[in-house]
Amino acid sequence: MTDDLDQELEERGLGRYERFRGDHPIVVKGLVNRFGEQTVHEDLSLTVNRGEILGVVGGSGTGKSVLMRSIIGLQTPNEGEIEVFGRSMTNAEPDENLGIRNRWGVLFQGGALFSTLTVGENVEVPLKQFYPEIEPDLMHEIARYKVMLSGLPEDAVTKYPAELSGGMKKRAGLARALALDPELLFLDEPTAGLDPIGAAAFDRLTRELKQTLGLTVFLITHDLDTLYEICDRVAVLADKKVIAVGTIPELLETDHPWIEEYFNGPRGRAAQASKRRAESMDKRGQSGD
Numbered sequence: 688m689t690d691d692l693d694q695e696l697e698e699r700g701l702g703r704y705e706r707f708r709g710d711h712p713i714v715v716k717g718l719v720n721r722f723g724e725q726t727v728h729e730d731l732s733l734t735v736n737r738g739e740i741l742g743v744v745g746g747s748g749t750g751k752s753v754l755m756r757s758i759i760g761l762q763t764p765n766e767g768e769i770e771v772f773g774r775s776m777t778n779a780e781p782d783e784n785l786g787i788r789n790r791w792g793v794l795f796q797g798g799a800l801f802s803t804l805t806v807g808e809n810v811e812v813p814l815k816q817f818y819p820e821i822e823p824d825l826m827h828e829i830a831r832y833k834v835m836l837s838g839l840p841e842d843a844v845t846k847y848p849a850e851l852s853g854g855m856k857k858r859a860g861l862a863r864a865l866a867l868d869p870e871l872l873f874l875d876e877p878t879a880g881l882d883p884i885g886a887a888a889f890d891r892l893t894r895e896l897k898q899t900l901g902l903t904v905f906l907i908t909h910d911l912d913t914l915y916e917i918c919d920r921v922a923v924l925a926d927k928k929v930i931a932v933g934t935i936p937e938l939l940e941t942d943h944p945w946i947e948e949y950f951n952g953p954r955g956r957a958a959q960a961s962k963r964r965a966e967s968m969d970k971r972g973q974s975g976d
């Protein structure tokens with residue numbers, strides 16, 4: 688990049704930055720969110736470790752999406768403190784956070800693609816927003832690369848969302864979330880609505896991307912297989928707060944009735960059995976049996 692461009696980006700708060708080296712890219716303390724009479728979060732705290740896939744679970748309406756929206760600045764909390772990459776998100780003006788917002792990517796529920804744009808053009812939206820000076824040819828090339836990184840065929844670049852299957856739409860949304868080479872990835876129910884094979888493939892892709900790109904992933908899900916297969920830790924939302932965070936074996940040691948019911952109910956047991964089967968097949972494969 689030229690010195691002029693470097694300077695311009697610096698002035699817009701988008702200058703070069705070091706990747707976050709601290710232990711906790713997200714720290715939430717004492718979060719309160721209310722809508723009218725309804726209190727969704729009351730004194731909620733959560734710390735996310737760098738490099739982990741954190742699964743966020745909880746009953747419907749417990750405020751998982753509101754928590755994610757608070758962290759990415761789409762919801763202004765009533766009280767509390769949120770730090771992303773060590774910088775306060777709660778006391779800053781939106782413009783001050785430009786240099787933080789280009790360091791995360793978000794896959795919203797349902798993909799949230801622009802239906803009048805092709806997949807490639809969808810991926811270019813954040814690039815144009817943050818880096819309008821990139822030449823069109825390079826922009827197309829970056830978009831094409833992100834589409835393929837997300838496991839879509841190259842010709843998906845010129846397709847419209849309506850021409851894609853549900854699983855392909857998710858991957859297109861993921862390609863857009865990866866547009867700016869994020870360090871943090873937010874996924875809101877990425878496998879909802881996918882068949883089990885498509886969901887397992889999406890899980891594998893998430894894990895591979897985490898490893899190859901060094902991502903930290905905040906993953907809201909109801910999918911027990913996803914929790915067992917790819918999450919390093921799981922945070923449980925209930926009673927307006929995060930009532931427990933840990934590995935699944937650690938969570939099973941708590942005696943909260945919701946956690947017990949969730950992981951040891953019929954679906955939880957099926958997911959455990961499927962994980963055990965996969966592990967024993969892996970072992971057999973490794974020993975050449």
Ligand SMILES: Nc1ncnc2c1ncn2[C@@H]1O[C@H](COP(=O)(O)OP(=O)(O)OP(=O)(O)O)[C@@H](O)[C@H]1O
Pocket residue numbers: 722727745746747748749750751752753754
């Ligand atoms: N903008 C808003 N205005 C009013 N109420 C809202 C708003 N956004 C969310 N809520 C309410 O906050 C609560 C939590 O919503 P949220 O979408 O975070 O739940 P969730 O845990 O993600 O649920 P689900 O698992 O069903 O997606 C719900 O009762 C919802 O109706």
